[in-house]
Amino acid sequence: MARFFIRLSYKGSKYHGWQIQPNAISVQEILNKALSTILREEINVVGCGRTDAGVHASDFYAHFDMVQEAINDTEKFCFKLNRLLPRDIAAKRIFKVHPEAHARFDAISRTYHYFITKEKNPFRIETHWQIPFELEGHKMNEAAKILFEYQDFTSFSKLHTDVKTNNCKIYLAAWEETADEFIFTIKADRFLRNMVRAIVGTLIEVGRGKLDLDGFRKIIESKNRSNAGSSVPGHALFLSAIEYPETLKEVTT
Incomplete structure (x- = not known):
């Protein structure tokens, strides 16, 4: 074998x-x-x-x-x-x-990117989510920093999954804004089902001014998915990197 x-x-x-x-x-x-x-x-x-x-x-x-x-x-x-x-x-x-x-x-980390386009672009239909509203990127970044304070992300998990724990260690979570798009990057040791899309949806509520930082923190602490924002569309989400330990080596003989 x-x-x-x-x-x-x-x-x-x-x-x-x-x-x-x-x-x-x-x-x-x-x-x-x-x-x-x-x-x-x-x-x-x-x-x-x-x-x-x-x-x-x-x-x-x-x-x-x-x-x-x-x-x-x-x-x-x-x-x-x-x-x-x-x-x-x-x-x-x-x-x-x-x-x-x-x-x-054996994977020790996974990185996802989520792409949002500010304008109609026919070449991004299947890879970006076009938004019809303004977002404040600095507010979303401030909220994203709060994620580092927690490990239990039940509030952003799909219900009735078969995992033993909802704890995750987030290493990176940040928004980048360009002239025509927003890009969210998040890296963690593991992710729960639907977690990234739920986090992005909730951060967007902050960016639209519908949720403040204290409210974002309370959503995490509630450990209740119904308190978080809606999941954003999946077509703009990319699994972009998997990291393995150096001990996982190619066998050459």
Whole structure:
């Protein structure tokens, strides 16, 4: 048995998220089929996380096991895989790892970006959320700093999930404003389901002047999802970076 990591990116517009769904197409399903076809055995990939419907990933990792170690030239294999995958899913690199390496559990941080456009732009329809209102970026940044004071983010989690804890360690949370867009960056050791979209939606309430900093803090402390803002659309969200420990090495022999 051999284990391989695959680094990929995908545009999530046509997919019902990463994870296999009973009645909808997913990125995981497409990748499973492509790998199984090339390797001529049933392959089931395990992702570094799961993105919601319409969410994109500019950097994503998954691992898979195979009975026969048939990948001798990983560059050539990656080329073959890309020829079989649709244009909106791209394999960047494939490399062998130790059998215990895990794409999800070994990840030590994940970074997301959320893109908001201030103006109508036909080239951003599937990657940005166009807003019809003004936002005060400095207020949203002040509120974002409050996130560092807490670890329990139940208020921003989808209800009835199967996780054991709602605690997360946030390393970075900040807004950048340009002439025509807002970009929110958030990095943490882990994220709850729907967490980033709920945080962005609540920060936007601050940016619109509908919520002050004290109110934002009280929402976090309430540990009640109904008190937070609405989740923003998924099509403007990108999983943009996954970090692994240096101990996770490529196996060369």
